[in-house]
Amino acid sequence: MDKRFTDIIELINRSRNNAIRKVNEELIDLYWNVGEYISNKVELSEWGQSVVKELSQYIQAHDPQIKGFSDKNLWRMKQFYESYKEFPKISTLLREISWSHNLSIFSRCKSIEEREFYIKLTKRENYSFRELERQISSSLFERTMIGNSKLSTVLRETNPDIANTFKDSYVFDFLNLPETFNESDLQKGLIQQMKNFILELGRDFLFISEEYKLQVGNSDFYIDLLFFHRGLQCLVAFELKSDKFKPEHLGQLNFYLEALDRDVKRQNENPSIGVLLCKDKDSEVVEYALSRNLSPTMVSEYKTQLPDKRVLQQKLHELFDNRPD
Numbered sequence: 150m151d152k153r154f155t156d157i158i159e160l161i162n163r164s165r166n167n168a169i170r171k172v173n174e175e176l177i178d179l180y181w182n183v184g185e186y187i188s189n190k191v192e193l194s195e196w197g198q199s200v201v202k203e204l205s206q207y208i209q210a211h212d213p214q215i216k217g218f219s220d221k222n223l224w225r226m227k228q229f230y231e232s233y234k235e236f237p238k239i240s241t242l243l244r245e246i247s248w249s250h251n252l253s254i255f256s257r258c259k260s261i262e263e264r265e266f267y268i269k270l271t272k273r274e275n276y277s278f279r280e281l282e283r284q285i286s287s288s289l290f291e292r293t294m295i296g297n298s299k300l301s302t303v304l305r306e307t308n309p310d311i312a313n314t315f316k317d318s319y320v321f322d323f324l325n326l327p328e329t330f331n332e333s334d335l336q337k338g339l340i341q342q343m344k345n346f347i348l349e350l351g352r353d354f355l356f357i358s359e360e361y362k363l364q365v366g367n368s369d370f371y372i373d374l375l376f377f378h379r380g381l382q383c384l385v386a387f388e389l390k391s392d393k394f395k396p397e398h399l400g401q402l403n404f405y406l407e408a409l410d411r412d413v414k415r416q417n418e419n420p421s422i423g424v425l426l427c428k429d430k431d432s433e434v435v436e437y438a439l440s441r442n443l444s445p446t447m448v449s450e451y452k453t454q455l456p457d458k459r460v461l462q463q464k465l466h467e468l469f470d471n472r473p474d
Contacts, residue, residue, distance in 0.1 A: 174244040177251065181240070184230030187223060229255055232264070239265050246271050249278050253285065263290045274352045283348065287320045287455055291462060314381060315424060319349055319451040326453050332389045336360075336373055339389075353379045361386075363408045372405050383419040384409050387426055394430035394448055396438040403444040426451050 187204075190196035198220075205220040232255045233240045239261070243251055250271050258264045267290065271281050293316065323345040324338040339346045340359050347354055354376045361375040374387040386409060388402050402423040409421040423446040435448045 170245075173247055176248060177244045180226045180248060181230055181243075183218075183223065184226035184228070185234070187227045188230050188234075191227070225252065225256070232261075236261060236265075239268065242268050242272065247278075250276070250281055253278065253281055257285050258290070266290045266293070280348055287322070287349075292316065292318050292320075314351065314353075314378065315447055315449065317449055319426065319449060320455060321346070321349065321451050321453050322455045324453055331391050332373070335389050335391055339374065350376075353381075354385065355379060357384075363405065363412070365408050365412075370405065370408070372409075378422075381419060381422070382417075384414060384421040386421060386423045388423065390425065390427045392428055394425065394427040394435060394438075394450075396434065398425055398427070399438055399442060399444075399446060399448075402446055403442070406444050406446070420445055422446070424449060 187196065187201060190200075201223050202220040205218055205223055208215055208218045229251065233243060242265075246268060251268075254264050254267045254271070258267060267281065267285065270276070270284070270289075274280075276284070295317075321335075321339070321342075323342050324335070326334060326338055336359060343356060347356070355378075357375040357377055359374055361372040363370045363372065372386045373389045376385040376387065377383070378385050386402065386405050388398070388405070390398060402425055406421045406423045414421055423444060425446065425448045427448065427450050430448055430450045439446070439448070
């Protein structure tokens, strides 16, 4: 591309994106206002299901070019308005994501907390519709709320918001692994499904390499997966285990972090972080192992099948019920 004209291309793209955003805001406003109008009429007992159907038929007869106003969609607009009318802060965020995203969120999510979670996440991660659907199906909200990420003391102190970046449990249902598998099978599967892996990790993760080579003395060592996190501005080393967490796993990871910080990390970057991904873990064992660990590390588990949403919701209810007043 001719570098003389790149500024013009940037101006065109910026204006195009602004136009798309404005159109979306107007569309959401329209659906909100239509939903509010129908809601008020129904509340006053002036309209029922038959009237809304007549309205849909009238719109289509009046102007066949107008699409998307079937009686079913009109009722959705009413539900959309009623779901958020008492939450002005969230109603502002609604304009920043598409109608299809909004429709998925308010129709599939039950609580206002869950809806707010996915609205903010969709905006931040710029999810496509399919990506959002996958995150809802994988119970990301419940996993995030329940998750009590096991972090080393150093990691908690140096990165107070670190729990918002990493998860206590990851779901790799896209791998289709056999019932018995090893670390190599897991690594190859994640590499082949890197797009889905990044979706599960978060968009700020940038993949650097698999089997990243570290040379210390006369010996070579290899990190399973190495990433860079844009928000945290640091290298992130993932070590994969096909079995349950063992305290001795941390020694290897700590060694890798020391080598990264000494030989790979740049001066403007923050200390490297290590994530040990295990098939299973005993939370108490993890807590003991990390209590005196001086490296910025955490231990997470992964599942190769979608979790049972009902079980997670029950755990979430129990968590809320046991909170002190």
